[in-house]
Amino acid sequence: MTDGEVVEDFYGVYLLLCTNPKYRGRTYIGFTVDPNRRIKQHNRGVRAGGAHRTSNRGPWEMVLIIHGFPNDISALRFEWAWQHPERSRRLREVGKKKARELRYDFCLRILANMLRTRPWARLPLTVRWLQQQYIKEFPAGLEPPIHMPVAYGPVKPARVKATPSHGSEEIECLEICSICGETVKKTDVMRCLASSCALACHIICLAKYMLKDEGTGMLLPVEGPCPACGINLLWGDVVRLKRGCYQCQDETQEDHWADFLSQVT
Structure with missing residues (x-):
């Protein structure tokens, strides 16, 4: 798993077998x-940083990982619910593990319900499968939503670049938000998936624009029209583009999701 797709701002919840x-x-x-690093720790035991539940019981395979969480808190909450479905009020209808159901299949059934x-x-x-031999189809009617791609193969987090020293390197290029007309930093700008589109806007402005027809109470859109060219965009695709999953970026990406949620609530 040393090679693989590079992903910015990586927070993942994984399943070991x-x-x-x-x-x-x-x-x-x-x-x-x-x-x-984590799978090596699990297979080397507690002294290497692995968990007590996996120590001296290996080898373990990391077969599946869910990534794209806005921050570590969001990922840790997902981890807890996946580990304790019987205690999560959102998963009460999933039911307990069936008598002849494999533990692995039960974990996948819980996950399928969580994603919806x-x-x-x-x-x-x-949703990323890391080991081909363990891939299984999601139950009919419980496939991941259309804005959640299913990927295959290894993944690794992008290395964080050093913060530039004071001076001319700190001067950031500013653009004008296509929605509110205010300036937006180049490192913060959200863009359209269409290469010919000139959209440049704040993450909050784009989210509010895409949510205008969804009613009140929503914090994040699922999809909506581009304010500049009008094509339909999946919110997840736009976020992945910003985070460098579809193209290389020169600047270090900061996690703006916590700030976004605090401003729209």
Whole structure:
């Protein structure tokens, strides 16, 4: 898992599967900002930073990871609900593990329901299978929402670049927001997926614009029209573009999601 797609602002919740014949079929759900380092820790034991539940029970395979969370708090809440569906008020209808149901299949069934349950159903998440031999289809009617792509293969977080020193390098290029008319920093700008579109706007302005026909009470849109060219955009695709999942970026991306949520609530 050392090579793979580079993702900015990586927060992931993963599923481990034990391949040790003595403990075969056991699973473990956890949170990480570096999946390649984390799987090594699990297989090396507690002294290397692994969890007590996985120590001396390996080898373990990291088979699936959900990433694209706005911050670590959001990912940790998702992790807790996935680990404790019986205690989560949002997952009460999922039901308990069936008598002949494999633990691995039960974990996937919980996940399938979570991805279609608010608040997680509106997040720009990516479902990524890391090990081909363990891929399974989601139950009919419980497929991930259209704005959540299913990806395959390894992934690694982008390295954080050093903050530039004081001086001319600190001067940021400003653009004009296409919606509110105020200036927006180049590192903060949201753009359209169409390469010919000149859209440049604040994340909050774009979210409010796309939410204008969805009524009140929503914090994040799922999809909506581009204010500049009018094409329909999936919110998750726009966010992934900004975070560098579709193109290289020169500047270090900061996590603006916590600020966004605090301003629209």
